[in-house]
Amino acid sequence: MMFDKLKTINNPELLRLTGINDIIFNKILEILKTEEVKKFKNGGTPNKLSLENRLLMTLEYWREYRTYFHIAKSYGISESSCYRNIKWIENTLIKHPDFQQLDGQKSLLNNNFKDKTVIIDVTESTIQRPKKGQKQYYSGKKKKHTIKTQVIIEKDSKKIISSYFSYGKNHDFKILKNSKTKFLSETTILVDLGYQGIQNIHKNVLLPKRKSKKNPLTKEEKKNNKAISKMRVVIEHVFAILKKFKIISEKYRNRRKKFALRFNLIASIYNLQLLI
Numbered sequence: 001m002m003f004d005k006l007k008t009i010n011n012p013e014l015l016r017l018t019g020i021n022d023i024i025f026n027k028i029l030e031i032l033k034t035e036e037v038k039k040f041k042n043g044g045t046p047n048k049l050s051l052e053n054r055l056l057m058t059l060e061y062w063r064e065y066r067t068y069f070h071i072a073k074s075y076g077i078s079e080s081s082c083y084r085n086i087k088w089i090e091n092t093l094i095k096h097p098d099f100q101q102l103d104g105q106k107s108l109l110n111n112n113f114k115d116k117t118v119i120i121d122v123t124e125s126t127i128q129r130p131k132k133g134q135k136q137y138y139s140g141k142k143k144k145h146t147i148k149t150q151v152i153i154e155k156d157s158k159k160i161i162s163s164y165f166s167y168g169k170n171h172d173f174k175i176l177k178n179s180k181t182k183f184l185s186e187t188t189i190l191v192d193l194g195y196q197g198i199q200n201i202h203k204n205v206l207l208p209k210r211k212s213k214k215n216p217l218t219k220e221e222k223k224n225n226k227a228i229s230k231m232r233v234v235i236e237h238v239f240a241i242l243k244k245f246k247i248i249s250e251k252y253r254n255r256r257k258k259f260a261l262r263f264n265l266i267a268s269i270y271n272l273q274l275l276i
Helices: 011-018 022-039 051-064 068-075 079-095 105-109 172-179 219-242 257-274
Strands: 117-126 144-154 160-167 188-190
Touching (some): 011 051, 022 051, 022 257, 051 068, 051 079, 068 079, 105 160, 117 219, 144 172, 144 257, 160 257, 188 219, 219 257
Antiparallel strands (some): 117 144
16 A cells, blocks of 8 residues: 555554554654755655655554565565665664653663652564574573563553563563663562562562462462552553564564664654653
């Protein structure tokens, strides 16, 4: 579907097609128009595709994760041109202040987080088997080679605060320690059973109680676990929204170095849509 045909569809359909609403689409378009004027200020060959179609092509790539070859054929350009156009849009957006929406780990030490609750969890994205370092990417849980992404969100606003990327082999709690993320003592941290031991480094933690054969859970402990799960489900909903973009949820075929850039771009778009 080319951009001209998009004018006939409504906003919910645009959201289903591209993963973003019309406000964010137009916002991105304005940013790209400004940068393109700078790019061709001293001359240059005009692009075969309009800027609107190039943006639509990039969003379709993230949303559907078809190959460059298949998308290029849909737009009547070469595979290399498709790659260059998508690369330019990604690199342009990630440099723009509006798309640096993740506050980062340092923001967790601001006084704004004194009485707030943050939720930490890890999501895994399958990758193609690496030629080197296969063991470090192999996830015993998924039985596949994966990249793990640690995400921290603020519970009430549902805003993504920071992300951190690691090998599939690493355990969730080890990833947290490797990220060297620090929190204010007044900040409440909400985690799942993958973070056993976090209570030794941070006192204000909501962690479910683990059951065992010798020590089954009491009714009160089951009730508390259920209450924690209800609060923690917020981050699962965030992951579900991000994974509507199949470039995150399906097997990642590209260079692993680009995965963090694309994940953070999609996370920034998610944060921007919260502000609307």
